[in-house]
Amino acid sequence: MRQSQLFTRTRKEAPTDEISKNAQLLIRAGFIYKEMAGVYTLLPLGFRVIKNIERIIREEMNAIGGQEVLMTTLQDPKLWEKSGRWDDSVIDVWFKTTLRQGTELGIANTHEEALTNILREYISSHRDIPAYIYQIQTKFRNELRAKSGIMRTREFQMKDLYSFNADEAGFRAFYEQCAQAYMRIFARAGIGDVTYRTFASGGSFSPFSDEFQTLTEAGEDTIYIDDASGRAVNKEVYTDDVLAELGLSKDAMREARSIEVGNIFPLGTRFPEALGLMYTDESGEKKFPYMGSYGIGLGRLMGTIVEVLSDDKGLVWPHEVAPFAVHLVSLAGNNSDVAAEAENTYNALTERGIEVLFDDRDARAGEKFADADLIGIPTRVVVSEKTIAAGGIEVTDRKTGSTELVPESAVPDYFSND
């Protein structure tokens, strides 16, 4: 896409009402727009990033047998009354609304009840499970305090998968598979080497859960890491008993600040029991399926990538999540030959299926470079009088800053899209 037509603009100065690095950079670079506290609009560049994150998650969830659905935001209180969670003292992040005739409705903050209820119609035999169902959908949570830019918001995209297995053994096997899929997701998102599977409390549903914690000072959590095994333990369950159970020793563990980018946990049969979801097993006996829940907040993942990878010049996107693969910068000035060459390069790359942000604006080099650094597309390509005189194009890596001149004849191979 041509940058001259991109309706957003970069800003030199950070907004004063944002302290967090993720929000400052994303707003300055024109990826997001702040509507109000904890509520952000995704602008074209930010939307592209979220779509890429979504794609990675979707691929990995499909690979482990996930089936995608899209559930509703408006929810029936009756289902929640059955599970005992309609009460504001049980879930304190509710947004609720009412129909004109006065009927109360819930605005979804999670979907265990809704999905379990749907499955009553489709799961009745052991042949109907396991079922692994997920969605990428907007969640609303009335957080007491939104904070840390896009890390804790009141409205956000979330991937939530729910597993239904015949028994706990089947659940366990899938749970491990999903944990592996999560690690692949975070690796592809560029934060794999600083993300730890972390033993944590299971809240009110189970004795444990696994969180995926990414090391960053911007985090809200404290974890303890055992570098030898790569495992970590959340501070909230960092007790001698838990460590003994996990075979870990306090002597070998280091403390770190982190942000929770994902969470998986066992739900047992609580929701099937509350909502009446049963299947008939091989011997004709009726049983409750064993359930698990697996979440990733897409916006928080995007914010975490920013916190971990950006530098003093701006954003740095890993290839798989970058809004574009190449940032083509034309330094044409009044030189129509350079402008024509830049157009040719743009067309050649685009025809090869490469996503290009083409800075065709009538602006000076300094401004264009500063913007390119701020936006953080992995590869910058410059076409100018200099590069034409040298018979090629200049290719710069955003992360390392390393630059090379690629001869014109070698350009197709350099950008072969494989």
Add this chain to the structure above:
RNA sequence: CGGGGCGUAGUAUACCGGUAGUACGCCUGCUUUGGGAGCAGGUAGACCGAGUUCGAUUCUCGGCGCCCCGACCA
């Protein structure tokens, strides 16, 4: 929800009990063109309400909003 801080052009900031200045942005023109250019002209602003006062953007109170610390975070 407890505590603290803050609301001035699109953005970032300054000053002031007598209606507001600067920078960036944006518009026009000329020059410039490899790291956020120069000159000239122009555009655009006091969160809302009440009170005090001859007069409030400034002081007081209330509301609303934003940020930070803590608590909370199925």
